Amino acid sequence: MSSLFPALVSGSTARRPALRFGDRSLTYAELAASAGALAARLDGRERVAVWATPSLETAVGVVAALLAGVPAVPLNPKSGEGELGHILGDSSPSLVLAEPGVELPSPVSDLERVDVQVGAAGQDTPARPGTEPDDPAAPALVVYTSGTTGPPKGAVIPRRAIASTLDALADAWQWTGDDVLVHGLPLFHVHGLILGILGPLRRGAAVRHLGRFSAEGVTRELGTGATMLFGVPTMYHRLAEALVEDTELAKALGGARLLVSGSAALPVHDHERITAATGRRVVERYGMTETLMNTSVRVDGEPRPGTVGVPLPGVDVRLVEEDGTTIASYDADGTPTGTYDGETVGEIQVRGPNLFTEYLNRPDATAAAFTEDGWFRTGDMAVVDPDGSVRIVGRKATDLIKSGGYKIGAGEIENALLEHPAVREAAVTGEPDEDLGERIVAWIVPADPDAPPAAEELADHVARRLAPHKRPRTVRFLTSLPRNDMGKILKRALPDAVAKAPKHD
Known part of the structure; x- marks a missing residue:
């Protein structure tokens, strides 16, 4: 190659x-x-x-x-x-x-x-x-997963995956050698290293790394010729908070050609606050260590806050039920087929040149990661909206809640909770319930720790915003949510905080 x-x-x-x-x-x-x-x-x-x-x-x-x-x-x-x-x-x-x-x-x-x-x-x-x-299949990187379900596994990333992902993103984002990218992400994972460093270098573009992320650094670099910003939701949340009083930051973000968020879902509330203050929308994309990038909102498409866009060129995407039935997929031209009503939940499965080759020294784990017909099981649950955009509702293991006969994605409840003015941060999980199968639990960091909102008030807010069966049955208040280096909420660590998290059932 x-x-x-x-x-x-x-x-x-x-x-x-x-x-x-x-x-x-x-x-x-x-x-x-x-x-x-x-x-x-x-x-x-x-x-x-x-x-x-x-x-x-x-x-x-x-x-x-x-x-x-x-x-x-x-x-x-x-x-x-x-x-x-x-x-x-x-x-x-x-x-x-x-x-x-x-x-x-x-x-x-x-x-x-x-x-x-x-x-x-x-x-x-x-x-x-x-x-x-x-050889396009020659290994380029071995990137270790987060290890949330055991010791980290080494995903072997071939050269073709790097090239195909970066070229597909260039198409979706109109990324050229004239762009100057700003980011402050760590360099040991896909987002910060492959997208944030190798991406500009493949285009012949420039990258300015902040060393440590700050609103001041973003303002300085975007205000002096940079055109793009990469960040994770925690970073964009901090920018949204700073925009309330920082007019220079608003001007700098407003002058950027492209703002990209990834590694986790950016709450709709933060999308709206940033767009209202800057006139710019944040583009989301979806990928993981084993697949690099799968989908993205296109810069020449319609704004779709809360979605991760459509499949990138060369990437096949489908949604599959637990019994293996395909719910939705895409034709060769990217047209969705099947059930794409924005409600029917399935696991995202992908195939394409962007995929990893294997888990190093783990043939058993490699085999288990793929279906018999060669699709990679991402473990991410999603719906396809009527316009064809993919909207992720959570991880299969932690974010798909089966309550009262319904399949409910934690992500949409979290977005609804974050729209409440008394909520600073929110996470949603399921717990066993004799009657419902699982009950919905909301973990809340209140905007004012001394005056948290009433549990019933939050439950009613979700019921009005979404549907009655999606209301939290338990609310627990925390001073902060446990997160990893990328700002992702560590939901498996939430129960460890039970002793200091009062219940409001």
Whole structure:
């Protein structure tokens, strides 16, 4: 296959900005020199780890590994010793690439260490053409899942998945080399690394990484020539809160060409607040470690807050019931077929060039992840709206609530609760109930901790907004919701807070 990064070997882009982290930056020529020199040192390695700090060195290290055709394993610097030990034992990297001067914890420190040098001599030397593998199925990255149902599994991401996802997003978002992307996401996962770093580099565009996300940083970068912003719902929620008083932030966001949210659903309430203050809508897309990106709201389509859009070019999507019956799918031209009434819930299953190859060393888990006819089981539950947009209602394991004979998605109840002025944050789960099968439980962070809303008031609000059978039967108040590094709510951790969460049944 052709190079993942044509701009690295093109003389026309040599002086164009490629990467900026804080006050440090690289042009495409400088990136090509640094990554090319490191790639030469990696030749013949089977696999390398990357200590994924938010730095130029992480970006250069990953690009170098891709140029050398050596699979890279990004490591989360916040992971504990046990998780790091599992990942290193499973992936067996021969060395770790790291930012000079950064202390590595055990057991990462036991690996051979190569410090990534940025801005070395010979900066006008292009990356070595022809060093990248020709095989589209060749492994590029091994990205470990969150491990919510056991030890993290290493999803082997092939080169074709990276190329097909980034090219499909370029089509959906009209992404070009003239764009300048801003983000402050971690670099050990799909969103921050593949979309946020490799995405701009494949287009010949520029990326400005904030190091640490802040409204001030977003205002500064979007106000000085940046055109796109990537973030997760927690970030956009903080921006929505700041917009109440920050006119400069509103101006900066209003001037952006594209605002993208991902990794979890962005509440409709935050969509509406941002659009009202800036005139810009936030585009959502849907993907996961094993599939990269599956769907997106298109920039040339109608605004659809609360949905993740339509299948990306080349990606097949279908919704399936528990018995294997297909509820809805899409024709070759993207036209929905089957039941797309916005109410009938099914599991999202996908197939296409964007999928991972396997779980490293886990043939059993790999086989279980696919149907007999070759579709990947995402575990995400959704409906297809009448216009063909996919609307995710939650995870099969934690967010599909079967109550009183109804299948109810937690996500729509959470959105309804967030529209109540006395609710700052909300999560919804199901608990066993002798009468209903499962009862709906709402976990609420009130806007005013000293004056939380009455449980009955919240239940009635949901019943009026949605339907009586979707009302919470139990409400529990918390000071905060447990979240992971990406801002996703850790619903399995909610019961641990029962002792300090008063019940209002």
